[in-house]
Amino acid sequence: MKKHTRHLILALVATLGVAAVPVSHAADTPAVETLRGRDVAEPELDSKVYRQERDRPPIPRDYVQQPPLIPHVTESYTITANFNKCMDCHSWTRYKESGATKVSITHFKDRDGRELSNISPRRYFCTQCHVPQTNAKPLVNNTFQRAEGLR
Numbered sequence: 592m593k594k595h596t597r598h599l600i601l602a603l604v605a606t607l608g609v610a611a612v613p614v615s616h617a618a619d620t621p622a623v624e625t626l627r628g629r630d631v632a633e634p635e636l637d638s639k640v641y642r643q644e645r646d647r648p649p650i651p652r653d654y655v656q657q658p659p660l661i662p663h664v665t666e667s668y669t670i671t672a673n674f675n676k677c678m679d680c681h682s683w684t685r686y687k688e689s690g691a692t693k694v695s696i697t698h699f700k701d702r703d704g705r706e707l708s709n710i711s712p713r714r715y716f717c718t719q720c721h722v723p724q725t726n727a728k729p730l731v732n733n734t735f736q737r738a739e740g741l742r
């Protein structure tokens with residue numbers, strides 16, 4: 592009986608699997624479209640084409656809530672579940688000797704607004720929000736104006 596049920600389930604899975612295949616036909620599926628439309632050049636995926644910009648002083652912000660852009664190379668700075676290279680320089684215990692800006696006090700709050708004694712899990716993966724700069728040309732023109740309070 593049990594074996595019988597198992598066979599039935601396997602047969603059902605197989606049928607569903609086959610039924611799902613004809614949905615995508617490469618020929619008549621339109622190309623993936625970006626939010627800005629289709630006439631945007633494909634970004635070059637080979638990371639060797641673009642170089643990260645050299646270290647420089649902090650980059651002015653364009654609006655006050657902006658995560659500051661990273662003004663230095665980050666190529667060898669890994670962040671794993673157990674180790675965060677960024678905090679080697681940006682933590683409150685290390686920033687003085689490294690000359691880096693200490694992580695913002697907002698980075699110690701959890702999602703329920705509780706203040707933690709160490710960096711919050713929601714702020715742990717720094718490069719989710721902070722991005723290094725490369726010498727790549729912009730894909731599209733950008734007419735963004737710096738926020739009024741920062742001009």
Ligand code: HEC
Pocket residue numbers: 647648649650658659660661662663665668676677678679680681689690691692717718721
């Ligand atoms: C070896 C030390 C070191 C490491 C590692 C490091 N940084 Fe930095 N970082 C600095 C220094 C020094 C500055 C520049 C501070 C200055 O000139 O005022 C800086 C600046 C920054 C700034 C700009 C701050 C501002 O106020 O504009 C950001 C953002 C930043 N780093 C993020 C990161 C992230 C994310 C990582 C990990 C991927 C990282 N850093 C790893 C030393 C480091």
Ligand code: HEC
Pocket residue numbers: 655656657658659675677678681692693694695696697698710713714715716717718719720721
């Ligand atoms: C979810 C987005 C997010 C993540 C993840 C995040 N940050 Fe930030 N960070 C921000 C924003 C937004 C600001 C500016 C507003 C503020 O201070 O909260 C900021 C500000 C900063 C500043 C400037 C502080 C100052 O006094 O001017 C530094 C340095 C910094 N972050 C480093 C880091 C590092 C290092 C990590 C990883 C351990 C990290 N951040 C993770 C969003 C983030």
